[in-house]
Amino acid sequence: MLVSARPLRGPLLVITTACVIGIAGCAGGDPSPAAAPSAAAPSAAAASPAVSAPAVTVADPWVKTAESGMTAAFGTFSTTGSTPVTVLSAQTSASSRTELHEVVVGDDGAMTMRPKGDGFVIEPGAPHVLAPGGDHIMIMDLASPIRPGDQIDVTLSLSDGSTTRFSALAKETSGGEENYDDGAGSMHMSGGQGG
């Protein structure tokens, strides 16, 4: 909850470059997520040599389809820099309310997700995987359904003041249906989503 309330630090000035990176990162032909940063770096340099590359690239981004309520976005985050970068918050084109979540095993043994207060720390050389059953970007209060094949724009705000934007492809899956404990009672993440 704290995380989502934190104001965006970076102005949206860097979006053009971020966009290039986002696309290059998601379209990389290499099966290894670790290779995404190196694949993305040259195109960023070519596109706008004057602006430094954003600190985080995103490979294989996708979002789980949902009719209403809430859903989650996933992907593999890497940093191109030599120091750790923290993803502080995310915004999406699908709703006005987004949180960064982690999944923990509760006392009852059930998987429960909750806001990750310090954000996602991306260490150099260690891609951070967001996947069902683990860390994810929680998209809440959906404005309209997310259908298979839709594309959702996601903008990450980073600890260095920059932002990274990418486009996540919507896919149906029954994975990652954790309970949500936001401190005010539990709810089920999958909401009204069909099979």
Added chain:
Amino acid sequence: MSALGPSLRRRALLLGGAAAVVGGGTAAALAVRDGDPEVRPVAVAPVGAETVPFHGVHQPGIDTLPAQAHAVFLGLDLNPGSGPAEVGRLMRLLSDDAARLMSGRAPLAAEDQELAVLPSRLTVTFGFGAGLFDAIGRAGDCPAVVRELPAFPADRLDPRWSGGDLLLQVCSDDPVPLAYAVRRLVRDARSMTSVRWVQRGFNPARGPEPAAVTPRNLFGQRDGTANPASGSPELAESVWVRDGPSWFVGGSVLVLRRIRMDLDTWDDFGRVGKEMALARRLDTGAPVTGGGEFDEVDPRVVDERGMPMVAASAHVVRAKARTPAERMLRRGYSYDDGPTPDGAPDAGQLFAAYQADAATAFVPVQGRLAESDVMNLWVTHVGSAAFVIPPGCADGEFVGRALLGT
């Protein structure tokens, strides 16, 4: 090629024999007999990791030759009420899946890396039937020949194997990654489509004969001899659309016919008659009048009594292109869904022909064959479907986007 053919083939047979022995478990014995000049272990290339690029000017799975050993053809129907938005979402999803699967990666949201990592030249090819053009409000853009092929006299078409709004042709040298790809593609398509038909086909396995050898069909014939060569100007001219709207240039037209082959009567027909029906030999694929496999059949050749050696109604005589516009790439697969409960074969060919314009290629050629072709004694067309094959797409795009205009 034809000049080297026989000696190469003998050598291949010898090597094939060695490979069979290796397969039989005596690899170690062979490996230590390295002084033996006659028997050398065959170095089997690790073909599983071979990939075909998804992105490009043309879709893959057409000039991907030799054709992979296994194929699944799927005819899907769009859900009622589908429009351009639904088709766009569907093609964006399926194109993304195809690009990942073909490069040896699991689709997004899937973690089955081990099923995807050895695609064995997996290709996914998409075709648009008339129903898709209608759904997106572009009925007038569907070529008439794709909307409706003419009826041919001997057709015995079963709706069960005919039609379809969207074609998926999925091919691989290995049936396991193929099954995985088909399953994941259909899983992503099924909220927007239903499966109208599925047809599975096969060619000779990769390995028993050298890759360049023409595959055999279930009649035992070498089938594909006269095809244009991969990457050749002839293939480009025959197969790819060059004049037309930009959404179509670089594309093609697929005619898929399910052709039942009556193998029981073929078995018992006698070798001379079988070779006369085709005008090519069964063993080498060479013309019955002599020469090598890649020599053309000359219907004017006569024997010592002055009698023609080639029947005027032999399959290749009737089928041979009479104008450049009649040429096509035949990329068929055998099917075998038998035996039936009473022990009869249920087998034939999934005849898949790619051409720039089916109205000038498949239609006149099949018109001649339906009228007269000795092979009609054994073959019956039982299924039919035609599709526009949109051009390939660039990285970050999806197949058919230009047609959808999104």
